[in-house]
Amino acid sequence: MPTIFTKIINGEIPCHKIAETEDFLAFLDVFPCAPGHTLVIPKKEVDYIFDLSDEMYAGLMAFAKSIEPAIRQAVPCKRVGVAVIGLEVPHAHVHLIPLNSMADMNFGAKITMTQEELTEVANKIKALL
Template identity: 40%
Template sequence: MASVFSKIIAGELPGRFVYRDETVAAFLTIEPVAYGHTLVVPVEEVDRWTDLDPALWAHLNEVAQHVGAAIVDRFDCPRAGYLIAGFEVPHTHIHVFPAADMSGYNLANALGMAETDPAQMDAAAAAIRAGLKARGVDPAE
């Protein structure tokens, strides 16, 4: 059965994409610890990151690094958080989010879907795409 991320990548469910190429997609999570909280996901549905092909793992992290830099630039935060949890969806994903302290590393602190403002979510996605473009990364690759 396809994961929720596979359904988002396939366009069966809506997603606020900030980056996409043939092997990696990055989109905002629906339950962010902060606006701009992005999931960097391989297109291939692999549950554990330790099972990814090393070249795909490297590319996934390259995209996460670009997204993190765009987040720092556009959200005026001291750092971009990086977290791999993976228990909530059986599809490898890296959480990248604006971080000013350790609270973002606790996903229990995330806003619920009903608490998020769609306009702020759209603005966050647009800001990250603009930040990627400013870094010379085409978010629509």
């Protein structure tokens, strides 16, 4: 059965898309740790990030790195943190989270954002790419 991320890739579930290439997709997390929390995924459905081929793994990280400056400018922060948890969705993914303190990367204390707020943040990030 396809993961929720595969359904997003296939357009079956909408997302707040940030960027896309032939192999990768970046979109806002709808249950963010902080405004601008972005998920970066390979389009190929692979459960565990370390099961990606070396080429796909390097490409995923390079794609995430290319998006980081736009996130940092759109959502004022000290840094953009990177996390790979891999338990919540069985599809390899990287979290890019704007950080002003260590508390901003608390996966147990997600914030609530409206669809309008998510759209506004996504548009700010995309405009800076």
